[in-house]
Amino acid sequence: MRLWKKFKNSYALYSFLRDPVAMGSFIILSVLALSAFGAPIIAPHNPYDTTTINIMDAELPPVWQEDADPSFLLGTDAQGRDMLSTMLYGMRVSLVIGIGATMLQAIIGIILGLISGYRGGKIDSFLMRMADVQLSFSTLMVAIFLSAIFQALFGVAAFERLAIPFLVLVIGIAEWPQYARTVRASVLAEKKKEYVEAARVIGLPSRRIMWRHILPNTLSPILVLSTVQVAHAILSEAALSFLGLGMPITKPSLGSLINSGFDYIFSGSWWITLFPGFLLVLLILVINLLGDFVQDVLNPKLYKG
Amino acid sequence: MTTMNKLLVRLHNVVKHFDISGGFLDRISFTQGRPCLRSTTVKAINSVSLDIFQGEILSIVGESGCGKSTLGRTILGLYPPTSGEIYFQDTRVDNLSSDAWLPFRRQMQMVFQDPYASLNPRMTVRQILEEPVRFHFPELKTPEVRDKVSEVMLQVGVDPAWAGRFPHEFSGGQRQRISIARALMVDPMFIVADEPISALDVSIQAQILNLIMDCQERFGLTYMFITHDLSVVEHISTRVAVMYLGTLCELANKEQLYQEPLHPYSRALLSAIPKLGITNFDHIRLKGEVPTPINLPSGCVFHTRCPYTNKRCQQEMPTLLTASNGTMVACHGVEEGRI
Numbered sequence: 016m017r018l019w020k021k022f023k024n025s026y027a028l029y030s031f032l033r034d035p036v037a038m039g040s041f042i043i044l045s046v047l048a049l050s051a052f053g054a055p056i057i058a059p060h061n062p063y064d065t066t067t068i069n070i071m072d073a074e075l076p077p078v079w080q081e082d083a084d085p086s087f088l089l090g091t092d093a094q095g096r097d098m099l100s101t102m103l104y105g106m107r108v109s110l111v112i113g114i115g116a117t118m119l120q121a122i123i124g125i126i127l128g129l130i131s132g133y134r135g136g137k138i139d140s141f142l143m144r145m146a147d148v149q150l151s152f153s154t155l156m157v158a159i160f161l162s163a164i165f166q167a168l169f170g171v172a173a174f175e176r177l178a179i180p181f182l183v184l185v186i187g188i189a190e191w192p193q194y195a196r197t198v199r200a201s202v203l204a205e206k207k208k209e210y211v212e213a214a215r216v217i218g219l220p221s222r223r224i225m226w227r228h229i230l231p232n233t234l235s236p237i238l239v240l241s242t243v244q245v246a247h248a249i250l251s252e253a254a255l256s257f258l259g260l261g262m263p264i265t266k267p268s269l270g271s272l273i274n275s276g277f278d279y280i281f282s283g284s285w286w287i288t289l290f291p292g293f294l295l296v297l298l299i300l301v302i303n304l305l306g307d308f309v310q311d312v313l314n315p316k317l318y319k320g
Numbered sequence: 321m322t323t324m325n326k327l328l329v330r331l332h333n334v335v336k337h338f339d340i341s342g343g344f345l346d347r348i349s350f351t352q353g354r355p356c357l358r359s360t361t362v363k364a365i366n367s368v369s370l371d372i373f374q375g376e377i378l379s380i381v382g383e384s385g386c387g388k389s390t391l392g393r394t395i396l397g398l399y400p401p402t403s404g405e406i407y408f409q410d411t412r413v414d415n416l417s418s419d420a421w422l423p424f425r426r427q428m429q430m431v432f433q434d435p436y437a438s439l440n441p442r443m444t445v446r447q448i449l450e451e452p453v454r455f456h457f458p459e460l461k462t463p464e465v466r467d468k469v470s471e472v473m474l475q476v477g478v479d480p481a482w483a484g485r486f487p488h489e490f491s492g493g494q495r496q497r498i499s500i501a502r503a504l505m506v507d508p509m510f511i512v513a514d515e516p517i518s519a520l521d522v523s524i525q526a527q528i529l530n531l532i533m534d535c536q537e538r539f540g541l542t543y544m545f546i547t548h549d550l551s552v553v554e555h556i557s558t559r560v561a562v563m564y565l566g567t568l569c570e571l572a573n574k575e576q577l578y579q580e581p582l583h584p585y586s587r588a589l590l591s592a593i594p595k596l597g598i599t600n601f602d603h604i605r606l607k608g609e610v611p612t613p614i615n616l617p618s619g620c621v622f623h624t625r626c627p628y629t630n631k632r633c634q635q636e637m638p639t640l641l642t643a644s645n646g647t648m649v650a651c652h653g654v655e656e657g658r659i
Contacts, residue, residue: 140343209438213502216396217452218425220418231442 027312037308040301047298051106058100059086063266070095074284090286092272093279094264101267102291106298108268112182113249117241119187120248124194125237129225131195132202143199146192154189154251155258161185162260175263182261186248197240201233235313242306246299253295269295325374326409328510328542329395334404334414336365336387336394340614363613364390366566366621367404369640374509377536377543379553379574381589382563383610388546389433391563392512395544396428397421408510426456429503431532433515435495439487445498446483449473452505468505475538476501476531493524500531504539512544517552529556550593554578562586565621566613568640572647582649584626584659620652628653 022028031037050057061067072095075084083090089098131142165181166174174181205211206229214224253270255261257277262268264275269291276287341347341359349358365387372378380388393399395406397413406414413424432438439448449469453460460468470480476497478490487495496516503511513532517525533556535541547553553560553574560577562570562585570583581587591603606625611617617624623633630652638650653659 209432209434210440212393212398213430213432213438213499214440214451215398216425216428216430217455217502217506218418218422219451219455228440228443232440 030312031308034308036304040304040308043297044301044305047106047294047301048110050103051110054100054103054107058097058103059088060097060100062096062101062104068095074279074287076284077286089290090284092275092287093284098286098290101272102269102294105262105267105269105272105291106294108179108262108266109249109252109270109295109298112179112186112252112262112268113245115179115183116186116190116248116252117244119183120190120194120244121237121241123187123191124196125198125230127191128195128198129202129230132199133206133221133225133229139199142195146195149189150192152189154186155254157189158182158185158251158255159258159260162255171263175265178262178266182252182255185255186251189251190244190247193240193244194237197236198233201236202229205229205232239306239310239313242302242309246302246306249295249302250299269298327371328374328409329370329372329544330405330407331368331370331391331395332405332407333367333369334365334391334394334406335363335367335402336390336399337361337363337402360614363616364566365394365401366616368563368566368568370561370568370571372510372542372544374542375536375540376558377533377545377556379545379547379557379560380563381548381550381553381560383548383589385610385613386563387566387613388548388563389514390566392430392514392544392546396430396512397424422456426506427508428510428512429506429508431496431500431503431511431513431516434519435492435499436519438499439495439502441487444484444486445473445478445490448487448498449483449502449505452502456506472501472504473498475504475535491524492520493527496520496524496528497531500528500535504535507539508541510542510544512546514546515548516545518547518549525552532556550590562589565610565616567621568648568650569622570647570649570651571640572649576645576647580645582643582647582654582659583622583651584628584653585622620650626653628659 031041055061072084072087072091073093075082075087075091077083077090077098078085078088087097087099089102091097092101127142127146131139162174162181162185169177202225211224211228214228219228249269252261252268253273256268256270257274259274262271264271267275272291273288273295276284276289276291280288339359339361341361347357347359348355350356368391370378380391382388390399394401397416401414404414405412408424408427411424413421416424439445443451446469449472450465453465453468469483473480473483478494478497478501482490487498490498500516516532517528520528529552532543532545536543545553545556557574559571559573561568562577562583564585570577570581570586572582577586578590581590588604588606594601604627608625611621611624617634619635620626620629620633620638623629626633632652636652638652638655640648640650641655643649643654651659
């Protein structure tokens, strides 16, 4: 109750209610997320259930065009799956991978960044050089490399089963330096402040000082980074899927849907690529706009002209 | 002077140098065509020996950058000394592991300069005050800890009903009271107060000073009071130590120092106190600037600016000797009787 009251009087809510872009983004994101996670209930068809798919329905156009079947609102893809349902399921996969990978990045990055910033010295140099090395390989390169190895070792069947955790792992590992660097930078600023010295005078062990005193004070940059990173992870996954190294076509994400439709775009079936593409753009856009808003709220010194 | 009790803290030739030479690549330099590793150190404290007695307020004065704060932090183990020994009640504490330090953490606390930075902005006052008690006395139950928090808050003059608030909801003076309360939570014997009033308004300064002196009377505390405000020093201290460029120039009872400063630097410093109603303000003007603590002057560190300097001052470092009136002073001139 108290928390609710505090939230009701907070500056964040105040500025949120006066920012139409942020409100719009939030509403769109909520609708997208709800329909993605509620896909099994909302979606008119189940694209994972092969018994309901009829190859004769393949490449049907959206309802407002000629030769359309009214039960497939946005048309069907090359396997005869309903585009709308497949996109909803696909967005769920994309969101799960995006959020999961960001959480993994955050866990690795925050722990290493805290240690690096607080301990300093050789540990700091070692961890930051490791981060440099990691950053010098692009996410895609690491992912392509690892998934090629994985598919070669365990076969494509195993990859199709383990695709989601594998992509979370790959994107999570490839991008942790972003978090580590951000956290380290704020830890360096925070640890010079006197409240940290006061905690040391009390005699608190350094692990407790790092977690209880420094980390809560570095949360705002972490929060801002997280919104950007979720969007980034979804994009990375889409790019990987587009290259054929991400989600298999049996369990498509938005990226693999775009990819699968790409082969048909010149034969006139533009909807297979275009609709998931629009959805992806919309999803990334609203996440980024919300991220901008969060950044403005948490950093009141940043005035926009 | 109050009755001189037991020795509480003893510093013996404490030295603290900070290495600022940076990474490996920054350190490479070429002398006569050969690569070699150069290291740059800031000599923050140079061989300071000092005794602090139980129940006194020892003020450390000196200008910015003379090592006052570093000295206080070194005593509390925030910086390990480069060499020298620190004793607390006859136990050597400077080489202890962090676990072995813990019982002494309960005895020695610190009050910081900036009341806006010394309280964690994400913790409520109750959390800030409870943390040291819960950590050092884990056997205490929650109601006992709460009682202790309210008791100490009352003692420092902050309403215990405000314990649920965050530090930013308080004014500077109130924050400094909370900072003092945090130090008092573990019932310490010795408090290092690092310029506790310099960041406050003059009217609040007096309140906080009175609070500090109150606490001393009530709990029999010993203070090391670091400041550059000489009027405050005159008001509060038992003894005064004057520091210049990381060395101790003079250590005297307050009355003796203010009536008859012996060291040339102390004289210059005390003559610079502004006084009301004096028209021809004539203070001793020192020539030049304070030398950098990276390259200390040879001999007496003050010889570059001292009006009484001679050859011996340039070559030989003076040691702290007891002068005729009981003051400890490190000056060749005073020792030879030519000042």
